[in-house]
Amino acid sequence: MKKPFNENSTLPEFPRDEVRTAIANGIKQAEEQKNMTQKPVQIKRKSKRKPLLYVASAAAAFSIMVGSAAYVSPTFASTLSQLPIVGSVFSNSGYLGLKQASEQGLTSTIGEKHTINGISVTIDEVLYDASNITVGLTIDSEKKLGDYYLGAGPNFTINGKNPKVSSGGYGEKVLSSTVRTGIARFEVKEDMPDSFEMGLTLEGKEGEKWEFSVPVKKITNTIDVPVNHQQQAEGIQLDVSKISLSPSGIALDYKASEKGTIDNSQVGASFIEFRITDQNGKEITSHSGGGEGHFDNGEWNFSSTKSFDPISSNVQKLMITPYLVIPSGGGGVHVDIAGVETKIPFNKPCVKEVKFQPFTVELPKQNK
Incomplete structure (x- = not known):
């Protein structure tokens, strides 16, 4: 049974290596089974030319970006404000696709947690589909947190390297003055690999930096x-x-x-x-x-x-x-x-x- 977000007990150190090995082995096993029944997927490669990137949310926000960054989406903030207090971040996100993917076992359950200055960030779940890489996370602090303490959410890397361009959204649900959940989305580009080691970096207002590295793989039943x-x-x-x-x-x-x-x-x-x-x-x-x-x-x-x-x-x-x-x-x-x-x-x-x-x-x- 999943423990409450605000439980005050002392948890053992997160077994990062064991969890990463288990996830990697699961991906390898799935890949071997896929290769027995399907032909390899060819990935289209785009020009190496760095494009000028624009981002426009459903709420009609517009921006131009070069490099790797994320923006706060009012659509995410609005939807996440209706989240219930208990349950999986994806299952209770208000997004039918995330709920369905989580319930069908298509997401990668991570559970990796790091604590800095009394603020714990846990990467709960990751989904990599045809359009987005979606990350569900929880933030649990010993002190009260201001709005968007983690700014515009996480940045990500592909096998240790920054993507040429990236865009996406981030929204939070405040469960209490010290606990909140968040969903970050990174949009998929044509030249992204079907599986890779994803690095995630979040920065707090007081200079904290939480860093994670997890293996991810695109779902195949598309x-x-x-x-x-x-x-x-x-x-x-x-x-x-x-x-x-x-x-x-x-x-x-x-x-x-x-x-x-x-x-x-x-x-x-x-x-x-x-x-x-x-x-x-x-x-x-x-x-x-x-x-x-x-x-x-x-x-x-x-x-x-x-x-x-x-x-x-x-x-x-x-x-x-x-x-x-x-x-x-x-x-x-x-x-x-x-x-x-x-x-x-x-x-x-x-x-x-x-x-x-x-x-x-x-x-x-x-x-x-």
Whole structure:
């Protein structure tokens, strides 16, 4: 039985090496079983060119980032504020995909805990799916904690190296003045490996630094559905390449381009979102997602993976409607190579509404 977050007993030292070995052995065993029944997965490699990264949350916050960083998502903060006090961070997150993945054993249970200055941070669970790496954590302190004591949440590394670019969200649920839970999301890029050693670093307001290293592996029970839909609207070229279906949700991959100038990335193509409904008109909850973009030969090119709730097995087709979410507020942070952060003020973009055409995707028999 899981112990309460605020139990005052003295816990034994966390057996980090034993837990990491057990997780690594489990991943190795799963890989061997997979290789007996499936062909190896080929990973698409993107250009080594470092793109200019933008991040836009569902709550219409906008930022531009270079390097590795994270931003606080109002969507996460709002959802996590409804968490119950007891239970698994994922199971009680308010996100159907996280709850379903956790209950089906698709997440990696970590349980690694470090304490600095009387503040304990525990990495509880990790899920690596087609669109995000999601980390559930708990914070238990001997003293009262201020709001967002850990700032914008953890940064992460891949096999000890910083990713070229990263974006994501972080939100906390305050359970008491000394205990809270948090969920961090890092969006998956095309050139990320299917398994790797993930490093996590969190920094407190008083200079504390919590560091973790855990093995993670992308879930394999995912169905890729080719879409290959293209359309033009008001100078925007949109290309939806595929959607991926898994117990943790729907991932929609797209690219969009639009002519512009290098000093203004806030063109319509940077604000694209999608509404998905099933054959009965029921809307599938969207969790938005950030993305990346670069300017080349007079044109802005953006790409992203948008995430949605999972769907039931009786869904036969999906109606997808692109639209623009033009932010009315927000901001961001720029992180240079040395890790120095500079706040980016919000400037309301001058973008007009665009009418896209909805399109239908027939789902394969495996999902029926």
